[in-house]
Amino acid sequence: METQEISTKSHILAIPFPLQGHINPMIQLCKRLVSKTINVTLVTTASISKSIQIQATNNLINIETVPDSTINENEHLDIYEVFIQSFKASITTGLPEIIQKQNRNSVFHYKAILYDSLIPWTLDIAREQGLKGAVLFTQPCTVCSVFYHLGKGTLEIPHDENTEVSLPSMPVLRLKDLPSHVYDMSSYPSLLRLLIDQFSTFEKADWRLFNTFDKLEDEILKWMANQYPILTIGPMIPSMYIDKRLQGNYDYGLSFFKPNSDESCMKWLDTKEDHSVIYISFGSLINLVEKQMNELYKGLINTGYNFLWVVKDPKESKLPQDFISNHPTEQGLIVNWCAQLEVLSHRAIGCFITHCGWNSTLEALSLGVPMVAMPQWADQTTNAKLIADVWGVGVRVKSDENGIISREEIVACVKNVMEGERGIEMRRNAMNLKDLAIESVGEGGSSDKNVTDFVMELLSS
């Protein structure tokens, strides 16, 4: 059902949570919906919209902005709560106005709102406007189900690090395999509440979509589907890096971007041997502490391998001065941002040292790149468990008593992934998952079929 024809009858509003790790998969899903005849209006705040790149040729996804709101900060609100409440104020005021304005325009006929699971209150707006609601979960089902159990009171949090947590259809988890907000409840209680609240509209929503695929999280997905019907639609990465079915506008037209993305790294990678380079990135939010930066830097040098390292703000990065002044070296290149999918699909990449954000994890899996898992917080700890112990596509670093990963540990982990029998096995497992990822979004695959079913239901509603 790929068609260029634009239906004037079926239109949805997509509301991503305003962070890159959430906007990216939402945009990719929107592109898939557009390729199957649904019109999409993506709504975000004026400030966030500046980070969304739309090519001039793209008229398939409409972007509407709502004014930014600021709420009064007071001592009872942490920084995340201020961020979340400001966004809520913007959308709650602006979204109904957009719907009413567009409803007067006969081209638009809204059927539903597609919203991130972190903003469940959007369903109330949908209902008030007579629209259906589809909730999109942007973290793995394994992680989401931990919060599901927490909300239902069916997860007992262990008191020590060695007690095993057994939840239905889940791998056995120890304390530090749970999402960090669960064992570190004191830091940012607002975030824990937000994560549990993801399920507050689970029963009421008309569709529940997950950015994962059936063969990746088979058992827990079946369990979740037994609670309520769900649709797996992932991995939501640009078609050109996975199934290559979407062409032109459908795939290139819209993306979240960071200015100053450094393209020199592709030329640098071209000069390197196959599978010889370590790629290091900690996503869009994490900054490492100075001691960790130093250990990572020394560890990378000591591996002897070439490395390409994304350091968001190199001047503020706390990197050793001798490296900064001699950079770039023969061995290592630092960029402040890169086209990660382009890098991961380059033949020279041998392994990915990652913070295990879900998008980075899915991107590495979909491109068959084995990983060194260096989780920092949130879902990343559980994603690291999946990478190392469930899928066998990487190793997870061990930290010392102060939470620092030593240079020796970094060297050992990189060598484990890049060399020897274990390394070969991890690459083989990664390549198998790559095939399954392609199959799932390819024509007739489980995720493709679920997107089609979603579209058919929208069209007939």
Ligand SMILES: O=c1ccn([C@@H]2O[C@H](COP(=O)(O)OP(=O)(O)O[C@H]3O[C@H](CO)[C@@H](O)[C@H](O)[C@H]3O)[C@@H](O)[C@H]2O)c(=O)[nH]1
């Ligand atoms: O130089 C870079 C570095 C990153 N990226 C992209 O940035 C995104 C990063 O997303 P992700 O790996 O999910 O990390 P975060 O930005 O940290 O995402 C947040 O949101 C995710 C989805 O909820 C969670 O899984 C993470 O833990 C949370 O930190 C990916 O698409 C990368 O391809 C680039 O394009 N260039």
